[in-house]
Amino acid sequence: MQRKLLRGSLALPALLIGSWAQAGWQLNMPRGVTDISHQVYDLHMLTLWVCVVIGVLVFGVMFYSMYKHRKSKGAVSADFHESTKVELAWTLIPAAVIFGIGVKATYVLADMYNVDDAEMTVEVVGYQWRWRYRYLSDDPDTEVTFFSNMATDWDEINNLVDKNPNYLLDVDEPMVLPTGTKVRFILTSADVIHSWWVPALAVKKDAVPGIANEAWTIINEPGTYRGQCTELCGKDHGFMPVVVEAVTPEEFDAWLAVKQDEARQMAELTGRDWSMAELMERGQSVYNTSCASCHQVDGSGNAPTFPALRGSDYVRGDIDDVIDIILNGKRGSMMPAFRDQLSEVDTAAVTTYIRNAWGNNVGDMVTPVDILDIKAGQ
Amino acid sequence: MTTATHDHDHDHDHHGPAKGITRWLYTTNHKDIGTMYLWFSFAMFLLGGTFAMVIRAELFQPGLQLVSPEFFNQMTTMHGLVMVFGAVMPAFVGLANWMIPMMIGAPDMALPRMNNLSFWILPFAFALLVSTLFMEGGGPNFGWTFYAPLSTTYAPPSTTYFIFAVHIMGASSIMGAINIVATILNMRAPGMTMMKMPLFVWTWLITSYLLIAVMPVLAGVVTMMLFDIHFATSFFDAAGGGSPILFQHLFWFFGHPEVYIMILPAFGIVSAIIPAFARKPLFGYSSMVYATASIAFLSFIVWGHHMFTVGIPFLGQAFFMWSTMLIAVPTGVKVFNWVTTMFRGSMTFETPMLFALAFVVLFTIGGFSGLMLAVAPVDFQYHDTYFVVAHFHYVLVPGAVFSIMAAVYYWLPKWSGRMYNETMGKVHFWLSFVGVNILFFPQHFLGLAGMPRRIPDYALQFTNFNMISSVGGFLFGLSQLLFLYIVVHTVVAGKKAPAKPWDGAEGLEWTVDSPAPYHTFSTPPKIN
The missing domain is CATH 1.10.287 (Helix Hairpins)
Incomplete structure (x- = not known):
């Protein structure tokens, strides 16, 4: 027992020094x-x-008086009181x-x-609780749009597994920017107010629904720069990191070309035939990223704010109602509209998934093309 | 005590309080009402403190341990609301009730029945507010600043109760403020000219005007929320043509004067205590009055500094930066005056003085971070981080709250007729002083290193300082139970106090017995 205590007391300073080395004691900006x-x-x-x-001067005089002009030292008070x-x-x-x-x-x-003379513009849209980045382009076919979600596993947050070094500051897809280029940001929000902050760039601007704010940056050095949402935006405010990856302009162009290619492929993906198994597999990953933080991985929800999907009559009922609530949200509840957040493929996949997972077993499916038709009709 | 023997003789004897609960329910006596305000605010201080303990416990280490993010947000919101509207403001109103009539030689407040009403609606307001925690969907979870549309379109159903609670608190504050203005302007004893009034009276007079000016704005903004939520208006809803930014302009037009409402009376208290224990008159009395008035005026034209990141145009941004930096000048004058009052005094360090000295140093540190926050381009890095949390807690806890504790130790002998235990008072002071600094100083580092405020969980590099801060928080929180014990012990079993327990104290309140008789200055005193 004593040995354990001794080892513990030796381990504590070692631990502190260790975390010092990991920059856990950063004092300044x-x-x-x-x-x-x-x-x-x-x-x-x-x-x-x-x-x-100023503090040294003022407190200096004050502490001097407290030391020198105390009654116990026989100090007699002067009478001056104006000048x-x-x-x-x-x-x-x-x-x-x-x-x-x-x-x-x-x-x-x-x-x-x-913000004059910007060489490129990225639109930043805040959602509860993720960011959408759109690289504006004169040609709409080459416009790259994607969502950036926190990539930290909820098991880490719930202390079930060890936390990785970038705990809470990892995203599935960072904003990629070229170095040495003046980038303009246009910021807005789809729901409540968020705030987009990257400390290393000294850029922080609120994303406000109905308003387009502007900011800009020129990044000098390549690297990965991490920040967070800094305006309280609801339940998962603490879980919407910002990650900017700065690369050389050449690398950026290569990345952009790949992304543009992906966009074209996505269009093809929407058009092709999907099997139930494919939709279920994709649906599960979409669900875990976009839905599970409220409705839980096993669909059990968190009553009363977040209803259970498992065994829900609504989810197992009319498929059009289910798609409608996913696309447009539910006013007066916490359920947001996923119309812009999920692609047609992902909407189809997640709808199929929740109707068939966890023993819901409705047995039907919906294809990306169906979703495209529904969206076009609304 | 003497009233017991005269109890049967009601028509004849107006000098004692009624018996039992009706004394407190029906009272129009400024001392009784002051006492109720003070006990109420202390109860709210413990409640708001409990919420803070939940926050600090959850933030003790990274990961979610104790509460869900939804509940965490309710805790930060309720902590702010209860501390601002339930603890600090009512405590100052309690002190005003007790001290202002006695300081200006008045027999009571000018509007005693309204005084009763303005207190007794408060418990209902807070019962309403706290009950939301038990409602379906939970209590307010959008921060004490309740920014729309998080507090309207996306708010829990209980928000309507929150709105009515704020309405009631606002009505209480407005009535209290009108009463104080009426008392100070009409009820001063002959010879008590404005420029002879103690600074506590001056600061409260100015504070009252701030309250009367801005509480209606708060009432307006929550009413607009009510309409947005229930009657399909779109004041703050961009989809209907409104603007979430409008909400922030209205809120901070109230909110910035509000923070001075919570500090100006503290200036008055410290300006009474420092001369008493330095045994030397306050340096620069008239400059203190003018500085207070300047700060009050400036408080109306700086609200935009809370909104540096919302995208106000360059000129607006520059204006709010310059006007905010200007506040440092009159505030500096005050600090310099206090320090010069101590210079070549004959100082002793009883508990009220210790709290007052800590106030001067720690409030000034809060002022320094305030100056840093005023610099708009740098504020982009500080805004909504723990640096801001550290800043306003430095001005509110070792600022406003320490001044209230100083006031309690200073005037408790007058209120209760008994002396607190000096050793225990000092132990309370040192525990609070050490605790509050361990609690809030590391939060400067956290903010500068990039930790946002109002998050239930944080990245690993913030672990160490959060742990230290939480330890300080528990220490500070527990120390306040000692404060409760000291006050109760004094009232029940303290040594008898003389009429003037502090040899350097000045003011009419020390010319009456301790405890102060139920009615004082029924005949006005002579002021030379």
Whole structure:
């Protein structure tokens, strides 16, 4: 027992030193990888040091008085209690210091607001609880659109398995951007307010429904930069990371070409014949990514907010009603509209899956082309 | 106590309180109402604190351990609402009720029946609010700032109860504020000119005007939510032509003055306590008054700094940045005045003074981070991170809450006629002081390193400081049970206190007996 305790007490400092090495003790803002983020960092340090100097002076006088002018040391109180000159001095001097910071900050701010001459534009749309990225292009056929979902396994969150180093900060598909290129972001939201933040870029802008906000960046160094949603957006606010992968312009072009190819393939995928087994297999993965956080992996739901799908008369009832609720959501409930979030293939797959999984066994299926027809008809 | 013998003689004897529960239900006495406000706010402080303990326990390590994300969001929301509207504001109103009439030589508040009403609707408001936690779909889960459309289209059904609770709290605050203004402007003893009033009275006068100006805006904004939810309007719904940004402008037009409502009376308290224990008059009395008024004025034109990331145009952004930075000037004047009051004084360090000194240092640290947050381009990095959480907790906990504790220790002998135990008071202070810093200082680091606020779970690099912060939180939370014990012990079994237990204290409240008689200054005192 004693040996165990001893080992424990030895292990604790080792653990702390170990986590120190893993940068678990980061104290300050990262300097980032853009010119703007460097300016922001410098401004942050300037203001911090101004505060430190003022603090040392003010608290210095205060602690000096507390030490020197105490009754127990026989201090007798003076009687002065007014001085216009002194009041004026400590009004004007801080005002001048603040003016200095303000001027510098106004220049940086103006820079951040200047979105002119952007070389490319990415639209960022917030959803509960994922991001959709669209690479705008003059030719609609080559427009690349995809969703970026948190890739952390819920088993990690629920402490069932070990957490990987990028716990909560991993996505299934990051936003890929070229370095040295002025990228403009247009931000909006499909439901509630979200906020898109990448600390290393010093870019944070709210995604507000009905409003298109703008921001921009030029990334200097290739790398993977991680951030999170920073505006409370409901249940899974803590689980919608932002990952930006900066690559060289050549690598970016190659990536974009692949994505454009995928988009074309997706169109073909929608048109081809699907078997029940294929739909079920795809449906399960769609379900686990898009539905399971509320309705649970086994379809048991989380009453009363998130109804069970397993054994549900609604899910096993009229298929058109099921598709409608998936496409358009349910007003007055937490169920969002998945019309833009899921492709026709994924909508067909997940509908088929929930009607046949967990013993629901309705036995029917719906094809991507059916979904396309329903969407066109609405 | 003396009333017991005169009990049969009601027509004749107006000097004592009624007996039993009716004393408290029907009372129009400013001291009784003040006492009820203070006990109510302490109960809410413990309730809001319990919610905070749930938050800190869940954040002790990464992963979800104790509560679901839905419930976590309800905890952060309720913690904020209960602390702001239930703990801090009623505590200051309680202090105002007790002290303002005694400080200006008035027999009571100007509108005693309204005083009774403004207190007694509060328990109902909070019963309504807290009951939502037990309703289907849970309580409010959209943060104490309740941004639309999360709080309208996407809100749980209980939101309607939340709206009515806020309405009632607002009505209570407005009535309280009107009462304070009427009392200060009409009921001062002869010779008590405005520029002779204690600073606590001045700061409350200015606070009351802030309340009267902004509480109706809050009432308006929750009413618009009510209409959006139930009557198909679209004030805040983009799909119907409204704007979620409108909500934020309205909310923060209320919200920013609101944060000064929670700090100006604290300035008044500290301005009474520091001179008393430095045995030296307050330095720069008139500049203190002007600084308070300037801060109050500025509070109306800075609301946009809460919205730096929503996409306001460049000029708006620059305006809000400059106006916000300007606030540092009058606030600095106040801090300099307090420090100069101590300079060449003859200081002792009883519990009220310890809390007041901690207030000066820790509030100033909160002010520094406030200045940093004002710098708009850098705010993009701080906004909605733990840096902001650290900032406003520094100004609210070791700021507003410490000032309230200082006030309780300072005036408790006057209220109860008994002295608290100085050793226990100091133990409470040091536990709170150490606890609050362990709790909130590491949150600066978490925010700068990139941890967003209002998340139930976090990435692994934030583990260490969250653990430390939680330990500080439990220490601070438990210390407040000691505070409860000290106050109860004083009231029940404290040593008898003299009329003026602090040799350096100034003010009319020390000219009456301890405990203060049920009615004071029925004949106005003479002020020279």
